[in-house]
Amino acid sequence: MSEGSPFTCVLDARARLGESPVWSVAEQALYWVDIKGRALHRFDPATGVDEAMAMPEDIGSVVLVEGGGFIAALRTGLFFVEADGTVRECLAANPEDHAVSRFNDGRTDPAGRFLVGTIDEPKAGGKAHLYRFDEGGLVPLVGGLLTSNGLAFSPDGTWLYHSDTPAFTVYRQRYDIETGEFADREEWVRLTPTEADRGRPDGAAVDIEGCYWTALFEGGRIQRYSPQGELLAEYPVPARCPTMIAFGGADLQTIFVTSARDGRPEEELARLPQSGGIFSMRAPVPGLPEPLFRRPVR
Numbered sequence: 001m002s003e004g005s006p007f008t009c010v011l012d013a014r015a016r017l018g019e020s021p022v023w024s025v026a027e028q029a030l031y032w033v034d035i036k037g038r039a040l041h042r043f044d045p046a047t048g049v050d051e052a053m054a055m056p057e058d059i060g061s062v063v064l065v066e067g068g069g070f071i072a073a074l075r076t077g078l079f080f081v082e083a084d085g086t087v088r089e090c091l092a093a094n095p096e097d098h099a100v101s102r103f104n105d106g107r108t109d110p111a112g113r114f115l116v117g118t119i120d121e122p123k124a125g126g127k128a129h130l131y132r133f134d135e136g137g138l139v140p141l142v143g144g145l146l147t148s149n150g151l152a153f154s155p156d157g158t159w160l161y162h163s164d165t166p167a168f169t170v171y172r173q174r175y176d177i178e179t180g181e182f183a184d185r186e187e188w189v190r191l192t193p194t195e196a197d198r199g200r201p202d203g204a205a206v207d208i209e210g211c212y213w214t215a216l217f218e219g220g221r222i223q224r225y226s227p228q229g230e231l232l233a234e235y236p237v238p239a240r241c242p243t244m245i246a247f248g249g250a251d252l253q254t255i256f257v258t259s260a261r262d263g264r265p266e267e268e269l270a271r272l273p274q275s276g277g278i279f280s281m282r283a284p285v286p287g288l289p290e291p292l293f294r295r296p297v298r
Contacts, residue, residue: 005236007257007279011043011050015276018258019203020061020105023248025289030248031070032258032278033059040072040085043278045249053085061106063114066292071133073103073116078133080295092138094118096127104128105149105203105244110157112294113180115141117148123166130162132180141182150204150214154227155288161188161212163201168193170201170214172229188229191216203244203258207287215242215257222257239275240268247287255283 016036023030030043039052040062057074062081065071069088070081077093094103096118106116113134120128128145131138142148142162150163150170160175160182172188175181189212191200199219206212210227220240224233239259246256261269261276269275 005238006281007235007237008281009238009274009277010045010256010280011048011278012274013041013050013277014261015258016262017243017260018276018278019243019260021203021244021246021248021256021258021278022062022064022290023246023252023256024064025252028250030246030256030278031062031064032246032256033062033072035060036262040070040081045254045280055085056087058102060102060104060119061116063106063108063293064290066112066294071106071114071293073106075102078103078114078116078138092133095138096129101128104147105151107151107153108291108293109160109175109177109180110153110291111177111180112291114293115151115160117145117151117162119147120145123147134180142185150201152204152206152212154206154210155208159210159227161204161206163204163214165200165202165217168200170204170212170225189225202242205245205247205255205287207247207283207285209285211285213245213255215244217241217243217260222255235281237279239272239277239279240264241275242279246290247283252286252289253283254280255287256280 015034021032043050060073072081077090104119117130118128126144130142147165149165152161157177163170168191170189173182173185199216202215202217204214212225222235241260257279
């Protein structure tokens with residue numbers, strides 16, 4: 001454990017860009033991705049064993065599928081991936097320019113749809129989007145983004161949270177579980193960067209009390225916000241760039257956090273050598289089990 005941090009490194013993965021931790025209740029295992037390492041991982045906290053499955057492209061996020069397997073959000077599209085990591089078929093192509101756009105953060109909604117966003121890699125034109133994927137195909141929901149991130153749902157599914165990381169902003173909108181549509185989008189939390197602190201909202205999760213947990217990339221900490229948007233707590237992480245949170249363990253009260261080390265200064269990596277690892281701590285309350293994606297019937 002790093003001094004002053006409640007987090008312990010449970011896997012010194014040295015991931016280039018660790019992301020998208022997803023807890024499998026059925027397997028009691030954590031799936032996660034290394035975006036730039038082009039791999040889907042399965043980590044068993046009980047044994048400490050981590051297995052990597054190579055992917056053909058950058059992999060932004062992954063969700064578990066009803067009946068087995070995954071939906072992997074790769075650079076060029078959404079793909080069905082078998083449990084052993086075999087990439088089977090493209091379900092939806094990325095409609096954006098693959099040279100400067102890839103799929104990024106994604107999460108299954110309570111009805112089994114996949115919400116997933118893209119990243120405008122040059123951070124120049126605000127060309128990224130948030131999409132919904134279900135039996136109707138890939139539908140754009142929000143445009144004008146730089147980095148679509150921070151997807152999470154309130155416990156009753158009536159609120160959708162979503163961030164644009166370089167804009168230092170988390171949005172909230174009312175969500176219709178029946179249709180997958182949302183309305184009344186509002187700026188919910190805005191962080192103010194300083195020269196010393198460029199911490200900005202990355203991946204997120206919601207606990208059973210409806211509180212929103214966000215990892216602050218380049219902020220070295222996790223924040224917990226009340227449903228009203230009030231900052232309740234901060235927890236330092238032994239990495240400058242934590243990326244996303246997942247609730248896991250038998251009681252869903254263990255927080256797992258992925259992190260990144262790619263492109264970080266040598267001085268920082270010397271001070272925080274476990275950057276790119278997976279960290280964990282006990283949460284004050286449990287989280288929510290991840291819904292499974294329901295594949296469209298063809």
